[in-house]
Amino acid sequence: xxxxxxxxxxxxxxxxxxxxxxxxxxxxxxxxxxxxxxAVKNVNLTVERGEFVAFLGPNGAGKTTTLKLLSGVIYxxxxxxxxxxxxxxxxxxxxxxxxxxxxxxxNQLWWDLPAQESFRLNQKIYRLETEQFExxxxxxxxxxxxxxxxxxxxxxxxxxxxxxxxxxxxLLHDPEVLFLDEPTIxxxxxxxxxxxxxxxxxxEERGITILLTSHYMKDVAALCKRVVVIAxxxxxxxxxxxxxxxxxxxxxxxxxxxxxxxxxxxLERFGTIETRNLPKVALRCERNRVSQILTQxxxxxTIADVAVEDPPLExxxxxxxxxxxxxxxxxxxxxx
Amino acid sequence: MSPGxxxxxxxxxxxxxxxxxxxxxxxxxxxxxxxxxxxQIFLWWAIFQSIDASGSGEGSINGYSFRDMVAYYxxxxxxxxxxSMPGLSSYVATRIRDGEIKKFLVQPVDFLxxxxxSRVAHKLAYYTVAILPFALVFFLCRDFFSDLSIxxxxxxxxxxxxxxxxxxGFYLETCLGLVGFxxxxxxxxxxxxMLFQFFLSGHMFPLDILPQPWGDIVGYLPIKYLAYFPAAVxxxxxxxxxxxxxFGMLVFWVVFFFGLSRILYACGLRRYSGYGG
Numbered sequence: 312x313x314x315x316x317x318x319x320x321x322x323x324x325x326x327x328x329x330x331x332x333x334x335x336x337x338x339x340x341x342x343x344x345x346x347x348x349x350a351v352k353n354v355n356l357t358v359e360r361g362e363f364v365a366f367l368g369p370n371g372a373g374k375t376t377t378l379k380l381l382s383g384v385i386y387x388x389x390x391x392x393x394x395x396x397x398x399x400x401x402x403x404x405x406x407x408x409x410x411x412x413x414x415x416x417x418n419q420l421w422w423d424l425p426a427q428e429s430f431r432l433n434q435k436i437y438r439l440e441t442e443q444f445e446x447x448x449x450x451x452x453x454x455x456x457x458x459x460x461x462x463x464x465x466x467x468x469x470x471x472x473x474x475x476x477x478x479x480x481x482l483l484h485d486p487e488v489l490f491l492d493e494p495t496i497x498x499x500x501x502x503x504x505x506x507x508x509x510x511x512x513x514x515e516e517r518g519i520t521i522l523l524t525s526h527y528m529k530d531v532a533a534l535c536k537r538v539v540v541i542a543x544x545x546x547x548x549x550x551x552x553x554x555x556x557x558x559x560x561x562x563x564x565x566x567x568x569x570x571x572x573x574x575x576x577x578l579e580r581f582g583t584i585e586t587r588n589l590p591k592v593a594l595r596c597e598r599n600r601v602s603q604i605l606t607q608x609x610x611x612x613t614i615a616d617v618a619v620e621d622p623p624l625e626x627x628x629x630x631x632x633x634x635x636x637x638x639x640x641x642x643x644x645x646x647x
Numbered sequence: 648m649s650p651g652x653x654x655x656x657x658x659x660x661x662x663x664x665x666x667x668x669x670x671x672x673x674x675x676x677x678x679x680x681x682x683x684x685x686x687q688i689f690l691w692w693a694i695f696q697s698i699d700a701s702g703s704g705e706g707s708i709n710g711y712s713f714r715d716m717v718a719y720y721x722x723x724x725x726x727x728x729x730x731s732m733p734g735l736s737s738y739v740a741t742r743i744r745d746g747e748i749k750k751f752l753v754q755p756v757d758f759l760x761x762x763x764x765s766r767v768a769h770k771l772a773y774y775t776v777a778i779l780p781f782a783l784v785f786f787l788c789r790d791f792f793s794d795l796s797i798x799x800x801x802x803x804x805x806x807x808x809x810x811x812x813x814x815x816g817f818y819l820e821t822c823l824g825l826v827g828f829x830x831x832x833x834x835x836x837x838x839x840x841m842l843f844q845f846f847l848s849g850h851m852f853p854l855d856i857l858p859q860p861w862g863d864i865v866g867y868l869p870i871k872y873l874a875y876f877p878a879a880v881x882x883x884x885x886x887x888x889x890x891x892x893x894f895g896m897l898v899f900w901v902v903f904f905f906g907l908s909r910i911l912y913a914c915g916l917r918r919y920s921g922y923g924g
Binding site: 382384385386404410411421423431433436438 | 653654656658661664665668669746747749750753754755756917920
């Protein structure tokens with residue numbers, strides 16, 4: 312059986328519709344208008360034990376809401392989900408002992424105390440044997456190289472060091488399922504890289520199941536073989552990272568380096584000129600015409616070097632997001 | 648030791664360590680507690696002076712002489728050292744508002760029992776610092792208690808009512824904080840509560856100087872146990888069946904607010920999980 316199963320999961324909020332201006336604010340005292348916001352509309356997903364899955368999507372797409380549903384923090388409006396056989400929002404203690412949630416923007420450690428104290432409290436909360444606890448703590452602190460920081464108050468740690476401590480706090484009880492909500496947000500490149508390295512190694516060693524949301528493509532590219540794109544509250548894509556480009560982009564970028572003296576006039580016939588920095592010119596052309604275009608160019612121009620690449624992933628995904636939200640808007644207009 | 652007890656002890660220890668991190672704030676807060684006491688004593692001194700000027704020798708208000716009044720105030724500081732919960736309601740409301748309460752839904756630990764044991768730690772830390780100034784003040788003011796003879800039953804009820812007033816104060820203020828599940832901002836509610844508490848807990852004046860029927864009405868409210876009751880018991884103002892009845896009511900209110908806090912928490916979580924998060 313799959314470790315995580317989600318069927319037709321939906322969550323809508325009723326939010327108070329606040330209008331602009333003082334008069335409207337007064338009217339709001341007596342009569343409130345509410346609007347239903349569908350944060351998650353219809354998510355279907357299965358995840359196997361040991362998978363490392365990334366959730367991608369624009370802000371407000373429903374990624375965090377999905378993680379909250381799977382952590383049992385909120386109830387769904389409809390649909391079912393099981394994680395390790397538990398229904399998360401029943402919040403059984405047994406379930407809570409077997410998973411962990413780390414939110415990059417929330418601090419779970421005691422701010423004015425050394426992380427060590429928070430860890431010891433977690434030991435008791437999760438009822439860990441002292442020996443096992445100390446061995447795990449030792450292993451995690453050496454992996455993340457933070458042993459010397461254990462005695463320092465959390466408020467004095469840098470963001471990167473604090474994030475490492477947060478991860479340790481979440482992993483002490485050896486969870487089988489880990490939900491990570493933007494674990495590298497706000498970190499510098501080096502700290503991001505270290506945390507990626509750690510997560511990768513830890514996940515491979517322990518074979519645990521991880522769901523991660525992130526805005527950094529580097530995180531995703533480094534860690535996850537499987538990517539789930541969520542936008543407008545439902546799953547738009549489920550597959551490999553490279554596959555996104557195949558599915559959602561019909562373009563290739565052809566970069567030409569012209570020989571000295573060769574003019575670039577006429578190149579715009581073959582596609583849109585992305586950048587022109589002579590002697591280099593980057594052309595965006597349709598993927599299925601690339602070979603034909605290349606032959607033609609090589610015949611007509613003298614070329615020193617040529618490269619054919621996929622458009623940058625970020626760009627494809629940004630396009631995908633806007634496309635999804637545009638489709639959504641036209642659908643809505645059609646319905647009303 | 649059972650894992651549950653071990654967890655409670657660790658919460659206690661951690662919260663204690665945290666309190667010790669704010670030593671300065673702490674020492675200042677402890678000393679400041681005695682300031683309003685001094686102004687109140689002067690105020691009543693002036694009132695009794697004016698009564699004396701018009702009347703004869705020793706003035707009294709509803710059975711309270713000036714000496715009784717000072718003794719009463721000193722004793723309410725002990726009751727309040729147990730029952731006052733600085734910042735508890737707003738702490739609870741803030742945890743709800745900023746979503747930090749999630750931590751307690753994800754981890755296998757109960758929010759209310761966590762709060763309770765952290766608050767016990769706050770109090771223990773407070774007592775270790777406050778015991779010296781308290782002892783000093785009571786030593787300096789020992790003359791105000793010199794003609795007091797306290798029955799053993801009063802001692803027993805007094806000593807029992809202190810931890811119970813802690814529990815009452817804790818659950819009452821927790822309930823107020825849990826209203827944060829329904830209202831985004833609870834500070835006005837807390838303000839109103841503090842105002843009532845200030846006058847009707849006996850913090851400002853002994854409740855039995857109130858004219859009837861107000862005295863009786865206030866006598867049935869739970870907040871009188873936060874300051875008035877322990878002091879009045881030791882001063883011999885509450886005796887006999889009234890003493891037992893009032894003590895029984897104290898136990899009832901503790902159980903009532905404990906139950907209410909559980910219900911509010913359960914309903915609040917359902918609402919939070921349904922709408923917010």
